[in-house]
Amino acid sequence: MNSKPIGVFDSGIGGLTVVHALTKRLPYENIIYFGDTARVPYGPKSPQTVRDYAAQDTEFLVSQHVKMIVIACNTVSAVALDVVMKHAKAPVIGVIIPGAGAAVAASRKKRIGVIGTIATVNSKAYTHAVRQLDKEVEVFSQPCPLFVPLAEEGWIHHKATELIAKEYLFPLKLEKIDTLILGCTHYPILRETIQSTLDPQVTLIDSGEATAAEVERILDEKQLRNPSKLKPHLQFYVSDLPAKFTEIGERFLGQRMGRVLRAEGF
Numbered sequence: 001m002n003s004k005p006i007g008v009f010d011s012g013i014g015g016l017t018v019v020h021a022l023t024k025r026l027p028y029e030n031i032i033y034f035g036d037t038a039r040v041p042y043g044p045k046s047p048q049t050v051r052d053y054a055a056q057d058t059e060f061l062v063s064q065h066v067k068m069i070v071i072a073c074n075t076v077s078a079v080a081l082d083v084v085m086k087h088a089k090a091p092v093i094g095v096i097i098p099g100a101g102a103a104v105a106a107s108r109k110k111r112i113g114v115i116g117t118i119a120t121v122n123s124k125a126y127t128h129a130v131r132q133l134d135k136e137v138e139v140f141s142q143p144c145p146l147f148v149p150l151a152e153e154g155w156i157h158h159k160a161t162e163l164i165a166k167e168y169l170f171p172l173k174l175e176k177i178d179t180l181i182l183g184c185t186h187y188p189i190l191r192e193t194i195q196s197t198l199d200p201q202v203t204l205i206d207s208g209e210a211t212a213a214e215v216e217r218i219l220d221e222k223q224l225r226n227p228s229k230l231k232p233h234l235q236f237y238v239s240d241l242p243a244k245f246t247e248i249g250e251r252f253l254g255q256r257m258g259r260v261l262r263a264e265g266f
């Protein structure tokens, strides 16, 4: 059981930032990743559509006999955590609750900003998770949909990205937030631009990193850690043709990704 892979899924490529965080924290765990590249983006879609997709994505990982499921996608975590839990036959973790927990722990002034896709922001999932932990915290949310294509394009320090970041983050600056949750898989790629747009004292929370810490805790609690100290196997599946995924994916993952396979049934 313990040598079985951790299953990670996302609407597409962005979830590789979460895999990156997982491999740093848990360097001996085997991982199977599924990116729904044929149907990305999920962020502008209706909650019901995302829930239907999430059920199918989960079924795919279940068919790969994973020991745990990590929902790397903030949008799925926000609107379909219950759907994934219903279909999974293993422990499930989304990125919202760990991200909210890390933000509450980091915030001193109790003024937290959240940026994410339209669906994530509309769901208010981060707001509810934060306020469940601390009712005194004020939460200010802002959808930043253009950050997704900018990150995929590799426009990390591009003037256009700086301009768009200024526009999106201005209302959060006005609210004098002291902590900002990067509530979308793609945003850690634009971390430097986001930080330099805000005051330097604002703490950025990478939900993927917070989730990796929680995955480690759950593996220990359930005694599911892989005892092997050999280089683990990372296998990537996508629902569209793999070529473009590999090219952009290595930037998100921070390492070579080997052969990417096309998942059956999508």
Ligand code: DGL
Pocket: 010, 011, 012, 014, 015, 040, 041, 042, 043, 044, 072, 073, 074, 075, 076, 117, 120, 148, 183, 184, 185, 186
């Ligand atoms: N993976 C999505 C998220 O974290 C961003 C991309 C999309 O809209 O599908 O919300």
